[in-house]
Amino acid sequence: MTIDAPSLSDAEIRRLVERLDRPIVLVGMMGVGKSTVGRKLAALLHLNFCDADDAIEEAAQMTVSEIFERFGEPYFRDGERRVIARLIDGGPAVIATGGGAFVQDDTRELILERGVAVWLDADVDTLLDRVRRKDTRPLLRDGDPREIVTRLKAERESAYAKAPIHVSSSGGPHGDTVTRIVQELDKWL
Numbered sequence: 001m002t003i004d005a006p007s008l009s010d011a012e013i014r015r016l017v018e019r020l021d022r023p024i025v026l027v028g029m030m031g032v033g034k035s036t037v038g039r040k041l042a043a044l045l046h047l048n049f050c051d052a053d054d055a056i057e058e059a060a061q062m063t064v065s066e067i068f069e070r071f072g073e074p075y076f077r078d079g080e081r082r083v084i085a086r087l088i089d090g091g092p093a094v095i096a097t098g099g100g101a102f103v104q105d106d107t108r109e110l111i112l113e114r115g116v117a118v119w120l121d122a123d124v125d126t127l128l129d130r131v132r133r134k135d136t137r138p139l140l141r142d143g144d145p146r147e148i149v150t151r152l153k154a155e156r157e158s159a160y161a162k163a164p165i166h167v168s169s170s171g172g173p174h175g176d177t178v179t180r181i182v183q184e185l186d187k188w189l
């Protein structure tokens, strides 16, 4: 994997990771790039990466869409909280969460208490551009994606804003976003 983070020396990265005693948890809207950015960030910091949605699918032996269809959203949220709790127990790592996870009070409290939450943010056009590449998101199936993304973003923003770190990922390469996350983590730690 190419890691485009020229402003960070190996020594700086080592010092940062030595101070990290908890997982970095990426939160924010669907399509913002949590998994792509998370993978790059983990590779740069030499940490494990986990995607909470993938872990939920593995535990349930079903896709996220199937879980929504067969059991409904509250059931999914409950499994999501339990899976995130298990991933957080694993210590320093990079965890990408699904867009609704940090909006649930219990899950947000868990993440705020035991991880360092990073809110990845982007404008609606960027989000739409990215969500259009995949049609597996159950919340986008019944309606106009622009209307749904705009509404969810507005409804969720106050929850996302509770993350101690906020980084914008609109436009520009994901490598730049990774660099900004590391700079913000360095200030926060």
Ligand code: S3P
Pocket: 028, 029, 030, 031, 053, 064, 097, 098, 099, 100, 101, 137, 138, 139
């Ligand atoms: C959701 C986002 C999805 C997935 C589920 C619900 C949401 O994850 O967890 O479809 O509520 O925004 P991504 O943010 O990875 O798309």
